[in-house]
Amino acid sequence: MTYLPTDTRSHYVALVRRKRLYGGLTLGIFALLMISGFGLANDRNAGGFWKGLPNIFDFPAAVWEDTAKHLAEVPGHLVTYFPALMETINIAAVSTLVGAILGTVLSLLSTRGLARWPAIIPFFRRIMDLMRAIPEIVIALMLIFVLGGGPVPAMIAIAFHTSGALGKLFSEVNENVDLKPVEGLASVGAKWGQRMWLGVIPQVAPNYFSYALLRFEINVRASAILGFVGAGGIGYELKNAMSWGQGKYDEAAAIFILLFLTIVAFDQLSSHVRNRLISEGGH
Amino acid sequence: MSTDVLSRETLYAEAGRMFQRKKLMSFALPAVILVYLAYVFFAFDIPGLAERARWDNAQTLMSDTYSYKTHVTRDNRNGEVTVAIEGERKGTYDTGSAPDWVDLNGQTTRIDLGGGQIVTFLPNNALRFDIPSYGVIEAAMVGRSIESNLTGELPDWISSSRSRLQITTDEGRVSLTRNKTEAFNYFVGWELFWFTLDSPYHGHSLFQILFGDQIVNGQSNLAGAWHDFWYNPMWHHNMVAWAIFETILMAFLGTFGAAVVSLPLAFLAAKNFAPLMAVRFALRRVFDLFRGIDGLIWTIILARAFGPGPMTGALAILLTDTGSFGKMFSEALENVDGKQIEGVASTGAAKSHVYRFGVIPQVTPVLLSQVLYFFESNTRSATIIGAITGGGIGLLLTQAMLTQKDWEEVTYYIILVVLMVMVMDTVSSWLRNKLIKGE
Numbered sequence: 001m002t003y004l005p006t007d008t009r010s011h012y013v014a015l016v017r018r019k020r021l022y023g024g025l026t027l028g029i030f031a032l033l034m035i036s037g038f039g040l041a042n043d044r045n046a047g048g049f050w051k052g053l054p055n056i057f058d059f060p061a062a063v064w065e066d067t068a069k070h071l072a073e074v075p076g077h078l079v080t081y082f083p084a085l086m087e088t089i090n091i092a093a094v095s096t097l098v099g100a101i102l103g104t105v106l107s108l109l110s111t112r113g114l115a116r117w118p119a120i121i122p123f124f125r126r127i128m129d130l131m132r133a134i135p136e137i138v139i140a141l142m143l144i145f146v147l148g149g150g151p152v153p154a155m156i157a158i159a160f161h162t163s164g165a166l167g168k169l170f171s172e173v174n175e176n177v178d179l180k181p182v183e184g185l186a187s188v189g190a191k192w193g194q195r196m197w198l199g200v201i202p203q204v205a206p207n208y209f210s211y212a213l214l215r216f217e218i219n220v221r222a223s224a225i226l227g228f229v230g231a232g233g234i235g236y237e238l239k240n241a242m243s244w245g246q247g248k249y250d251e252a253a254a255i256f257i258l259l260f261l262t263i264v265a266f267d268q269l270s271s272h273v274r275n276r277l278i279s280e281g282g283h
Numbered sequence: 284m285s286t287d288v289l290s291r292e293t294l295y296a297e298a299g300r301m302f303q304r305k306k307l308m309s310f311a312l313p314a315v316i317l318v319y320l321a322y323v324f325f326a327f328d329i330p331g332l333a334e335r336a337r338w339d340n341a342q343t344l345m346s347d348t349y350s351y352k353t354h355v356t357r358d359n360r361n362g363e364v365t366v367a368i369e370g371e372r373k374g375t376y377d378t379g380s381a382p383d384w385v386d387l388n389g390q391t392t393r394i395d396l397g398g399g400q401i402v403t404f405l406p407n408n409a410l411r412f413d414i415p416s417y418g419v420i421e422a423a424m425v426g427r428s429i430e431s432n433l434t435g436e437l438p439d440w441i442s443s444s445r446s447r448l449q450i451t452t453d454e455g456r457v458s459l460t461r462n463k464t465e466a467f468n469y470f471v472g473w474e475l476f477w478f479t480l481d482s483p484y485h486g487h488s489l490f491q492i493l494f495g496d497q498i499v500n501g502q503s504n505l506a507g508a509w510h511d512f513w514y515n516p517m518w519h520h521n522m523v524a525w526a527i528f529e530t531i532l533m534a535f536l537g538t539f540g541a542a543v544v545s546l547p548l549a550f551l552a553a554k555n556f557a558p559l560m561a562v563r564f565a566l567r568r569v570f571d572l573f574r575g576i577d578g579l580i581w582t583i584i585l586a587r588a589f590g591p592g593p594m595t596g597a598l599a600i601l602l603t604d605t606g607s608f609g610k611m612f613s614e615a616l617e618n619v620d621g622k623q624i625e626g627v628a629s630t631g632a633a634k635s636h637v638y639r640f641g642v643i644p645q646v647t648p649v650l651l652s653q654v655l656y657f658f659e660s661n662t663r664s665a666t667i668i669g670a671i672t673g674g675g676i677g678l679l680l681t682q683a684m685l686t687q688k689d690w691e692e693v694t695y696y697i698i699l700v701v702l703m704v705m706v707m708d709t710v711s712s713w714l715r716n717k718l719i720k721g722e
Binding site for chain 1: 316319320323326327328329332335336337338340341344529532533535536539540543571574575576577578579580583584585587588589590591592593594595597663666667670671673674677680681684687693697700701704705708
């Protein structure tokens with residue numbers, strides 16, 4: 001069948017129109033959802049958005065006022081809360097480390113072509129899905145009930161979640177691995193562990209490292225937040241400092257400063273290192 | 284040639300050095316990690332953990348997640364017997380009625396705990412407990428103290444004192460104090476999950492409700508049953524569903540709101556689109572600032588202004604993610620292909636058209652897939668933020684956990700949260716696949 005030029009043109013125009021209509025409709029529905037969603041959330045909030053908007057600087061102002069009054073004590077507070085900050089960072093570091101190790105094993109076990117037991121790849125994948133799906137706070141709160149407060153529940157909770165999250169990312173990396181070294185090692189009689197350790201890990205290490213670094217940054221935030229619900233570290237101190245109430249916010253201010261600086265520092269560090277890794281790789 | 288030999292020698296030396304370094308690395312790295320783990324082992328006081336751990340709590344937690352107990356209680360002052368599931372008011376049987384394993388017969392009450400173990404509440408605040416593998420225990424409250432037939436060394440599942448006798452077997456628990464005589468019977472399952480005792484549909488099977496006779500006159504079974512299930516006063520299914528919705532709402536509003544806000548800002552912060560380098564620099568610092576003030580701090584600040592609720596949570600996510608999206612979007616915009624833009628510009632298109640047709644189509648799939656990825660992870664964050672700001676399933680979960688008794692509800696919420704996250708996960712990865720493949 002042959003189209004006349006006008007046919008082609010009208011067909012194209014019709015197509016474009018339809019596409020625009022769909023695009024417009026999607027945008028319209030999206031806008032409607034956003035507006036009604038914000039309306040709904042606003043109704044359910046204890047204080048309304050417009051009523052609260054003028055007060056948004058009240059709390060920062062109160063914190064600033066208290067801090068200005070006790071400005072000389074702030075460096076002392078910074079020193080006081082530094083160990084708590086270290087605990088938060090340690091929680092994040094250990095859980096990233098443990099999570100990366102577990103994630104590596106899980107990812108190797110669930111990658112086609114590398115798995116130790118190919119038949120149960122789906123099993124390991126589901127395990128990782130489940131580990132990723134359970135929010136840290138759930139495990140942390142249950143462990144706090146059993147183990148008591150402190151850094152260990154947060155560490156286990158974050159490590160558990162990290163294993164699943166990193167495992168998935170790692171297994172995506174593994175899929176692009178060159179199998180020749182693995183085959184070479186297999187031909188000389190290497191066991192599974194040796195094949196992975198010597199044949200796969202050297203290939204994927206930079207990518208793993210980059211993902212783990214990104215995860216570390218996320219975990220610093222997570223461990224601060226978990227502290228707030230009772231799992232030790234700077235978050236716990238923040239909660240206590242907040243409960244002193246107005247007039248004593250200078251300690252909270254010191255913690256805010258510490259937390260902010262830490263997060264910014266790790267954010268910058270990790271993006272710098274990752275950029276270097278990518279440009280070093282050259283592709 | 285000599286240079287050849289020289290270069291070969293240097294190559295050998297170089298290779299030797301590299302091997303040295305590799306060898307060192309392959310031992311040093313694990314050693315460093317090990318030292319660090321050892322440091323943390325003591326810094327976190329893991330050796331002391333075993334002492335601090337409350338294994339009985341773990342046991343309560345485990346058994347409560349899949350089982351419940353029914354209390355049969357006699358008030359020793361007036362002899363009134365009540366049967367209540369988990370001892371709760373909403374789970375109490377009407378006076379004079381009881382499940383079939385309890386036989387209310389005037390002054391005596393006979394309770395079959397199962398496994399041949401039978402508890403009998405006798406008149407005059409007396410108690411008789413038949414345990415086939417042990418014998419018959421008889422005890423009574425005489426005056427202000429307990430007299431029983433227990434003598435000699437007692438097994439560790441019986442604790443007896445002048446004012447309190449407690450016997451715990453694998454079927455249940457019996458206790459006698461001055462105020463009350465009580466027996467607990469354990470069952471597997473979640474109590475009254477579908478209907479509470481006051482609902483007429485309690486005790487009917489799904490088949491009976493769907494196809495059986497009308498249970499309440501003038502009301503269809505399905506509507507009535509749905510109403511009683513949905514407004515179940517113990518499990519509050521309607522509130523739980525709403526809480527889940529609220530959590531997803533927070534994540535949705537926060538993520539997509541942040542995307543809407545940060546898209547125009549990203550243009551101003553991208554090297555190839557920024558009108559002014561000063562603006563670009565300033566915006567980048569603003570993004571860093573918004574990201575650096577973590578969701579936790581935003582939540583605290585916003586909760587002071589707007590009070591607790593989903594709006595606060597949504598705004599906290601929105602502000603944090605504006606920082607992340609601003610950075611990511613501007614990086615994506617810096618990597619766009621200039622040819623398409625030039626092509627559109629060469630047709631004499633206006634600036635807005637160049638953006639609309641030259642830039643947006645290139646970056647949309649990348650940006651949308653990033654946004655969806657964040658949406659998915661924010662569903663989890665919204666659970667945690669909800670626990671702090673007081674909204675959504677996170678609040679219900681922490682409240683149920685802090686009371687430390689309704690672990691079956693905690694289990695229920697956890698299952699729902701996991702399902703919610705998995706569904707969001709699936710939906711978002713399906714959408715991302717569609718977008719990337721351009722279907």
